[in-house]
Amino acid sequence: MNVTIKDIAKEANVSYSTVSKALNNSPLVKEVTKQKILRVAKEMGYEPNLAAKQLVRKKTEVVGLIWPTIERIVLATLVTNISKAFESTRYSMILSVDSTDTAMETFKKFQVDGMIVFAESEQMIPEENIPLVAYGVSGKREVTYPIIDANHEQAMEKAVQYLYDLGHRNIAYVGLMNTDDALQNEKVEGYQKAMKKIGLTEQSIATNGLDWFDGYLAVDDVLQLGKRPTAIIGSSYDISGGILRSLQEKGLGVPDDISLISYDNIPQMETTEIPMTCIGVPVDELAEEIVQAVIQRIESEEQPVVRKLNPSLTERQSTGPVLEG
Amino acid sequence: MNVTIKDIAKEANVSYSTVSKALNNSPLVKEVTKQKILRVAKEMGYEPNLAAKQLVRKKTEVVGLIWPTIERIVLATLVTNISKAFESTRYSMILSVDSTDTAMETFKKFQVDGMIVFAESEQMIPEENIPLVAYGVSGKREVTYPIIDANHEQAMEKAVQYLYDLGHRNIAYVGLMNTDDALQNEKVEGYQKAMKKIGLTEQSIATNGLDWFDGYLAVDDVLQLGKRPTAIIGSSYDISGGILRSLQEKGLGVPDDISLISYDNIPQMETTEIPMTCIGVPVDELAEEIVQAVIQRIESEEQPVVRKLNPSLTERQSTGPVLEG
DNA sequence: AAAATTAATAACAACGTTGTTATTTTTATG
DNA sequence: CATAAAAATAACAACGTTGTTATTAATTTT
8 A cells, every 4th residue: 555645644743734735845834844744755655646636636737749650750859859848847748659539538538737749730630628739830720729830931041041151052952842741842842932032043852752762862863953963951861861871872072072951950960970960940949849838838828829930050060161173 | 627427416316426336337226327327428528537536446547658769660660559459458558758767757656557668678677566567678587577578589480491491592681780789689699590400501791780771781791692692581671671672773683583581570561662571470469469468467466477479470572482593 | 015125326435635724832912 | 921913733625436335215025
């Protein structure tokens, strides 16, 4: 049997309500008794009973994260970071890999205080009176829950501008396009707009998928473009990894012969063959933002809003100025 | 406010204890009243309060799964399958990606009935009076909790035997070796033993890592072996994928010029460029086994044992008989 | 049709907390 | 040094269930 506040009370010769207050660090109990109770509690190995607490307080201080497509690894780093971000709050996080519906059922059963949903599509999530925050493409629809999204357009603009400033004029984009993946589409469109804005002609290479090898293969096409690009923007960590490898194998120096900048701002960019310059909302920042959003929504019933986070560019060794041949 | 059994009781003109019994389908309540109560409950949208139930019953019917290294995707399919396997039980599953310690804390707070731990190393997990089952390399140590493991040795033996029966005599193994990854080591050793047993000379190619590209690169080495192998055993899904692609690119027909068999028995093997013959414990089976193990351990205090599951070979189109040149 | 038996329902005490109200103890005040 | 005020502690009713025990209603049995 587990030890309860009543056991502590007996041991410490106080009433159990005093124990409760002491454990919650209430100012209503004298410092010395508080200390004694705390000591006794520790000695007895007291562990509060969440169910009991929850029953009276109607709060769990737990947030559920719904991640239905676990097998697409892209988000793993984000999950890890969110999990970490929760550590400095009074909330803890649990994860479900079930379908959104099933997961929501489970979380409702648990009476989590809030949920984070990785929204794959622009499809609406039925909100069942548990505060909810979505991470994903915001689109243009009305919202009934906050959506955290990245400003992909701005990201591409920054990337292009950065390369332009380094002297690059032929900048190619490599990534998935013309599918119904709203996120990928936003990226290409962002690139196209940015190029237009700055007065350059776009040159994009469509890949077949989102994997490493798709980037690896795309380099052949890139090198056959009319004007050979001096810089490439890879649409994701995996894609860019493949591009980098292929360039190396073809004897093209990065960044001397060709500069490479990758979308996705994750720490892993540091540890590629050549540390990669990248653009995107840093994951830790993103995670922090998401966590804050749920907590705020839980605690203050705030209005749902779409937040487009600003990307930042992290300069590493895969980019450099155009060298005169 | 949520509707409780007391609300239902009022509405149905019975006592709340009768409602409780009716909802739990007790034989103590008359069929007609039971039906009425059930109907009223449904109409009112009743959702049982887990915390209250838990408080009196001291059971949550929830199992926690600890998966600290989420970023290594290999296990994702297994997680998905475990999650699915729980659906047909009365338990549900939640997931934590925290470190084993932190996750165990959270789960203890939640008072889960049991835990599944993906044990990375052979390191011991401190068992804190919550029934625990580990999935991972069993090693030779004493156990205080059940460990579910695959019989890697037998797997390799089956694979080699299968290829032998098809006429292959030069069978190469491609995979990570000589690192401190216990699982990978077991695989190579299994291969070596199997070859020896059947009287063939082993030819293995060590990769640098566990990724797709490591397999892709390894093919060059394979083809430079003294006796060119007629069959390759790839050590994992990713590795084998790389091997397959490289063979294709080099114009080597699979399985006509060279047979390929992969470790890992997951459904994805069906959808590679050429559907792959594979060896291993089928994930769904593995998942089922793990789930059964926790449940048994929760419900019957059974003795901890190491269970080595038998792998099975799934024949697809990447393997065939040796063709006389 | 009264007594005994069985079936159906109701009452109520748990479970381990929190938060409010009541009581006691201590300290300050005239 | 009584008395009022403040501080500390204790008592107790929630919270929404389950499971046990008590009560009432419906059947048998004689």
